[in-house]
Amino acid sequence: MTMHDDTEANGMNERGALLDFPGADQLATAGLVEPLSERALARVLAEVEAAVATEGATATAGATAAAQAYGPKSGVVAVTPIRRLSFGIGSGSGAGSARRRALIGLLTTAAVATGVVTYANTGAAPAGTGTHSGARANTASVFLDDISTVAATQSAASGKYWKIRTTVGDAYLSQSMDYYVINNGKAYRKGQRPDWQVGPKDLDWKGLEQLTTDPAQLLALLQTPPRPKSISPFDQAATLLSDSPAGPKLRAGVFKAMAGLKGVKLLGQVxxxxxxxxxxxxxxxxxxxxxxxxxxxxxxxxxxxxxWTAGPSKGKATHYTVLSTGFTDKIG
Structure with missing residues (x-):
């Protein structure tokens, strides 16, 4: 019998067996799946491993601990992907399968009971149809806080040029803000690129390197009363994050500052x-x-x-799709 043929006594396949536990329906309807921080994920996995190791009363304690650790006060979701749970499916008896379902059920009950909602990068929904999660009013800020941690852990780099590859083509920016594009394999200088707006400041490459990375100070800058023709605080942050050579610390600070903007909403998976x-x-x-x-x-x-949602251009949308960014020492 192969691993693909293995079934429970009642004829369910492996996936069906895994989902045959108390709380499966609640978990399926609990919401989208958010990426946990490495620390949070490690703690969840530790609870799961402890429960699996004991296969008994400790499972209840583990589930209870998980519920306490990731309860409403923490605001962190504790749903572990099923594929990460190793319960030896296909090698156990019916009693063993029942125990496995009971263990998963305990952990699932703990997750659902805490109002756990997460966001996963599965790309299941088409653009423009992101699903709103109502489990927590500040889910957007939680997500952006989590992303700031991810940004801070990225490797720092440097180079003579900042390369941006988009669906339109490749562009290069020098440290003196000279802007180049590639057309038919040849590089053409397109003049000086406009500086990046950050509240009352207009920053070139050097100014960007000297910009504070403190989230509170960045938020204060972004929320400075707008100047004539200035873009919104969100757009300022988005521009820095999408096409500037901001380092990991600055990107992390900008994400946290963005999380502090009132009115930012989470759309979910798109x-x-x-x-x-x-x-x-x-x-x-x-x-x-x-x-x-x-x-x-x-x-x-x-x-x-x-x-645009009002005015003469109502309904007009501009898309800026970034395929990759990074430093390089040469053009082309």
Whole structure:
């Protein structure tokens, strides 16, 4: 009998057997799946492993501990992907299978009871149809806080040019803000790139390197009363994150500052215009809506969309899809 043929006595396949436990229906309808921080995930897995090792009363204690550790006060979700649970399916007796289902049921009950909702990078929903999660009013800020941690752990790098690859083509930015594009394999200088807006400041490459990385100070800058023709605080943050050579610490600070903006909403799982899955957040103003799709695994901005919701351009949308960014020492 192969691993694909293995069934329970009642004829269920492996997936069906795994989902045959108390609380499965609640878990299926609990919401989207958010990526946990490494520390939170490690703690959840520790609880699971402890429960599996004892196969008994300790499972109840483990589930209770998980519920306490990830309860409403912490605001962190504790749903472990089923594929990470190793219960030896296919090698146990009916009693063993029942114990496995009971263990998963205990952990699932703990997760559902705490109001756990998570966000996963599966790309299951098409662009523009992100599912709103009502489990926590501040889910967007929690997500952005988590992403700031991911951003901070990325490797720092440097180079003569900042390369941005988009669906339109490749562009290069020098440290003196000279802007180049590639056309038919040749590089063409397109003049000086405009500085990045951060509240009252207009920053070039050097100014960006000197910008504070403190989230509170960045938020204060972003929330400075707007100047004529200035873009929204959300758009300023999104621009820095999507196409500037900001380092890991600055990116982490900007994500945390973005989390502090009032009105930022979590849309959930979406796909960008190229079909890549990510998690979208948006910020609505009186006449427009800005939205970014973020890869929760890397903190990279996959796509930025700006849509007019009022005025002569109502309904007009601009998409900026980033395929990759990074440093390089040469053009081409």
């Amino acid at each position: 796909k960008d215009s190229t079909g890549r899955g990510g998690t979208a957040v948006e910020f609505a103003e009186a006449r427009s809506v800005g939205r970014v799709i973020i890869d929760p695994k890397t903190s990279a901005i996959l796509e930025y969309t700006f849509t």
